[in-house]
Amino acid sequence: MRSDMPKVLHPVAGLPMVNHVMDAAREAGGTALAVVVGNQAERVAEVVINQNGDAQIFVQTERLGTGHAVLAAREAIDKSYDDVLILYGDVPLTRAETLLELRELLAGGVDVAVLGFRTDNPTGYGRLLEKEGELVAIREHKDATEEERQVKFCNGGIMAFSGKEALSLLDRISNDNAKQEYYLTDIVEVARSRNLKVVAIEADEAEIIGVNNRVELAEVEALWQQRKRKVLMLSGVAMSAPQTVFFHYDTQVEGDVMIEPNVVFGPEVVVKSGANIRAFSHLEGANVGNDVVVGPYARLRPGAELLAGSKIGNFCEIKKAIIEEGAKVNHLSYVGDARVGAGANIGAGTITCNYDGMNKHFTDIGKNAFIGSNSSLVAPVKIGDGGFVASGSVITEDVPDDAMGIGRGRQTIKKDYGTQIRKRNAALKESRRK
Numbered sequence: 001m002r003s004d005m006p007k008v009l010h011p012v013a014g015l016p017m018v019n020h021v022m023d024a025a026r027e028a029g030g031t032a033l034a035v036v037v038g039n040q041a042e043r044v045a046e047v048v049i050n051q052n053g054d055a056q057i058f059v060q061t062e063r064l065g066t067g068h069a070v071l072a073a074r075e076a077i078d079k080s081y082d083d084v085l086i087l088y089g090d091v092p093l094t095r096a097e098t099l100l101e102l103r104e105l106l107a108g109g110v111d112v113a114v115l116g117f118r119t120d121n122p123t124g125y126g127r128l129l130e131k132e133g134e135l136v137a138i139r140e141h142k143d144a145t146e147e148e149r150q151v152k153f154c155n156g157g158i159m160a161f162s163g164k165e166a167l168s169l170l171d172r173i174s175n176d177n178a179k180q181e182y183y184l185t186d187i188v189e190v191a192r193s194r195n196l197k198v199v200a201i202e203a204d205e206a207e208i209i210g211v212n213n214r215v216e217l218a219e220v221e222a223l224w225q226q227r228k229r230k231v232l233m234l235s236g237v238a239m240s241a242p243q244t245v246f247f248h249y250d251t252q253v254e255g256d257v258m259i260e261p262n263v264v265f266g267p268e269v270v271v272k273s274g275a276n277i278r279a280f281s282h283l284e285g286a287n288v289g290n291d292v293v294v295g296p297y298a299r300l301r302p303g304a305e306l307l308a309g310s311k312i313g314n315f316c317e318i319k320k321a322i323i324e325e326g327a328k329v330n331h332l333s334y335v336g337d338a339r340v341g342a343g344a345n346i347g348a349g350t351i352t353c354n355y356d357g358m359n360k361h362f363t364d365i366g367k368n369a370f371i372g373s374n375s376s377l378v379a380p381v382k383i384g385d386g387g388f389v390a391s392g393s394v395i396t397e398d399v400p401d402d403a404m405g406i407g408r409g410r411q412t413i414k415k416d417y418g419t420q421i422r423k424r425n426a427a428l429k430e431s432r433r434k
Contacts, residue, residue, distance in 0.1 A: 001213060006040045008089035009047055010217055013224050013249040014267055017211060018044065019051050020092035020249070025085065026052075027096030028103065034076035035089070036060050036069050065181030067173040074167070081163040082106070086184065088157055090211045093223060098203050102160035111165050111196035112187060114138070115158040117205040125154035126185060128200045135200040136192060138185040153200070155185065156208035165196065248284075260296070268302070286318075307342075321352075324367065336360075337379065341367030347391065349374040366401065
């Protein structure tokens with residue numbers, strides 16, 4: 001990965017790859033997670049425990065093959081679970097539904113189930129060799145005969161074992177090979193030698209793509225986004241250019257939402273039915289209510305809460321603020337650490353001055369208030385219900401209900417002063433030229 005970060009911690013849709021894998025395991029009914037770590041073990045373990053506090057961590061101190069890595073978790077495997085599934089922290093697109101298929105095979109009497117995929121270009125992959133509906137061997141490409149190399153059913157790495165057989169099978173894997181390593185793939189022939197039932201099932205190739213560099217990480221991100229878009233559109237979300245919309249792993253969008261092109265969702269965003277997220281908007285940590293309009297070119301930052309029927313227009317930024325029902329922040333405005341009351345209107349160029357260099361302060365704008373364009377509301381300050389703020393004002397004191405606040409210098413006119421300025425500037429320019 002050319003990175004100081006452990007590979008499995010690189011994010012897909014904002015979530016570390018290893019967490020995607022654990023989520024799939026949980027969704028497939030997994031009741032216990034054992035995570036084998038090696039490189040930067042403590043750093044990986046911390047991320048794992050933050051998401052799954054009951055996960056067991058095991059350290060592989062030597063790299064002696066995939067079978068050896070699995071046996072690092074011997075203590076967990078030895079607890080006689082019904083099923084033992086072997087997953088990989090750098091294979092983040094495996095679906096819970098596929099893992100359930102493997103579990104169903106075990107429940108039906110299969111002892112070992114292997115997940116495979118078909119590809120038109122199998123070069124380099126281990127081949128899954130079947131006979132009469134059962135898997136008889138996994139043959140590495142370099143060891144395969146010419147006939148076996150024509151097989152396009154390839155090993156995806158993910159396996160499932162019957163819990164009662166798991167340890168006895170793993171312990172019989174030998175390291176009698178050129179590298180003197182313990183290969184998990186050998187478990188197929190070990191199981192066959194004991195007359196156990198071994199089968200392979202097919203998954204979509206995208207589910208078992210591993211990540212080894214940043215190019216592959218970007219490819220996996222694209223596949224994840226494609227999958228998320230499809231799920232949302234089938235649930236009733238409209239996207240006019242879905243390939244330009246990007247979601248976070250935890251984005252929640254209800255049906256009858258319209259998402260225009262080039263929208264990016266960061267973490268912790270919820271969008272309710274009827275909302276319209278217009279083009280080139282960026283949302284994170286925001287709750288968007290029913291029938292809300294956001295954008296175009298709007299930014300919602302953490303703590304933005306937009307209640308039903310409110311509107312955030314072009315080039316507006318909302319941060320840690322409640323925009324109540326029907327309120328409008330239409331143009332070129334910043335509202336932070338604030339409440340905008342129901343039906344209020346915030347004019348173009350308005351800002352809430354919420355930071356004094358050390359602390360944040362709150363601005364409270366009442367219902368049906370009207371804030372004139374190019375106004376600065378210096379917090380802490382309150383604009384009462386039905387209150388007005390004259391355009392261009394700097395408001396430093398509370399404005400009572402139904403009152404108007406004006407905070408600006410009085411306009412004066414200096415006749416012919418424009419001509420004088422131009423003459424002065426021209427003379428200055430001429431003197432510099434000399």
